[in-house]
Amino acid sequence: MALPELFHDLLFDYTLRTVALGAAILGCVSGTLGSYAVLRRQSLLGDAISHAALPGIALAFLLTGSKAPLVLVLGAAAAGWLGTLLVMGVVRTTRVKFDSALGIILSVFFGVGLVLLTFIQKRPDATQAGLDRFLFGQAATLLAHDVVTMAALGGLALLTMLLFWKELKLLSFDPEFGSTLGFPIRALDVLLTTLLVVAIVVGLQTVGVVLMSALVVAPAAAARQWTNRLGVMVALAGSFGALAGVSGAVLSSSAARLPTGPLIVLCASALVLLSLCLAPNRGIVWNALRQRRNRRRLQVDGEAIP
Amino acid sequence: MSAPQFEIQLIAVVVAAACALPGTFLVLRRMALMSDAISHAILIGIVLAFFITEDLASPLLIVGATLTGVVTVSLVELLHRTGRVREDAAIGLVFPLLFSVAVILIARYADNVHLDTDAVLLGELAFAPFDRVILAGWDLGPRALFIMGAILALNAAVIGLLYKELKLVTFDAGLAAALGFTPAAVHYLLMALVSITAVGAFDAVGSILVVALMIAPPATAYLLTDRLPLMLGLGVLVGAAAAIGGYWLAHWLDASIAGSMATVAGLLFGAACLLAPGRGLIAVARRRAAQRWEFAQTMLAIHLFHHRDAPDAAEESRVAHLETQLRWERRFAEQVVRRAERRGLIRRDGQTLTLTDRGAQLAQEALGG
Incomplete structure (x- = not known):
């Protein structure tokens, strides 16, 4: 597909426009909030939250009988939130470590969700159609009002993040110092987790459970290479996420049978690879060049000594 | 099956x-x-x-x-x-x-x-x-x-x-x-x-x-x-x-x-x-509770031990006095006294408490004597 044609479609083709906009929003929100997860060495929390959301989706459907996105998203958020609090609780009160707690909550919640889904499936009055798109994600089924819901929830999360900018920064870099200053560190921890939960459930139905975690980690990991400043990193991660979302959506429309979610992840991963190699100061290429320059300078100096 | x-x-x-x-x-x-x-x-x-x-x-x-x-x-x-x-x-x-x-x-x-x-x-x-x-x-x-x-x-x-x-x-x-x-x-x-x-x-x-x-x-x-x-x-x-x-x-x-x-x-x-x-969480909670009572009883024994032969012994040994002296709430103080009595650390005579020999021994041990 030629480039002008692509831009034309992006602006005027309803499906592509909706999908691309949705993917951009989700990439931006998860990239932005993922920055904190990556900085706090909790990159895989996103993976746990997205898996833990499944029983919430099933339960919300079982209780309300509704498949409205907002109902399911609320259920997903509640379960994801509960799962994360359980991880934090297990780590605080037992000697089980963070990674094991994460693995247990992730797989057990997902297992419970699976039980509920199969249970729903076998009821005579209801089909689970539409529920399993949360498992694997179907960006192509995004509708305009889904995108509006995503934008509203995501915007709210980003706004909250900006309001608590200073506190969250403190939490990420020096929580001990923060608590000596009298900040309620544990409450802030819960707040940040809640924001991450929102970011993840917003994206679940677009890219699915497995790939959602990549959208939390990849844009932030890429952004980290370019800067040492939190503000720049968060903004860059948001832009990288949005870029990956749009390019994934566009690529998947360029040929038949190309699923959007995996392509978004591929684009985000490509951004990581580029950043790892090319970023100034930290990049691998940059480093190699600097080393060569230093070696040459040493050689010249060495020759100068008689 | x-x-x-x-x-x-x-x-x-x-x-x-x-x-x-x-x-x-x-x-x-x-x-x-x-x-x-x-x-x-x-x-x-x-x-x-x-x-x-x-x-x-x-x-x-x-x-x-x-x-x-x-x-x-x-x-x-x-x-x-x-x-x-x-x-x-x-x-x-x-x-x-x-x-x-x-x-x-x-x-x-x-x-x-x-x-x-x-x-x-x-x-x-x-x-x-x-x-x-x-x-x-x-x-x-x-x-x-x-x-x-x-x-x-x-x-x-x-x-x-x-x-x-x-x-x-x-x-x-x-x-x-x-x-x-x-x-x-x-x-x-x-x-x-x-x-x-x-x-x-x-x-x-x-x-x-x-x-x-x-x-x-x-x-x-x-x-x-x-x-x-x-x-x-x-x-x-x-x-x-x-x-x-x-x-x-x-x-x-x-x-x-x-x-x-x-x-x-x-x-x-x-x-x-x-x-x-x-x-487990329950075992830890029970241990903490037991330690709390144990500590409170030891405090009580030490307090009584200090004032045993002092002129203000009668005043210091009253249950009501524990509230101001050890900053205990009344209900808590009553419970500690009851538990200590049951363990044979103190004797209670109306409002006045006296340390038994066992209580005195506990206080001395706690004080490193």
């Missing part, structure tokens, strides 16, 4: 045991999420091997998938070693990428064969007894049982033979390196075991249950014991209990067996968190 029911439970128990053995070392080495990464990433190995063999039952699929598991681990390490990405982020970058490539390949080129992503993620144990090994007309049993039995035997053999090495590398990698063992080799061997187990098990139970059975039972055992051999054994037992309990839960709810097994594994872990002797 019918024959297929028995076989399903047998397969489930073997899978659980095979998962718990390498899982124990993952939990101890804080690499639990490697199982998550490997169990997702093997999908691409299965897909690539399928493109070569065009046969879903080919043993090459297992070889291919196991190799991918090891490749995943090396990629994570490579990324981590650049020093630009932390290990948790490296895991979170590698396996979704490999999984994505696999999903795209399936969607593009293998959509018509039975190679669903949901089959990989969710698994279906209920179908396992129908795929049988038949040799010269003899029905030897379900294929999954043979595969998982072999993997269980392999895991047990490797862990048995290299027990000392694994233990040393797990608890003190530095010492292991200094003594001439190669921690890296042991690490990759363990990862190979995890990969083989994940590949063998995903077919029967799905990759998420692999994670549940590798992590939850060993973590439960970790709460119950401090000894590695016991932890291995308990992990296997808890895994087997989750397998059988999960089967009957699924039977009762008419729901996914894999999901029910994960649920029961989670319930067992939760029970251990609460009830583990010495380390």
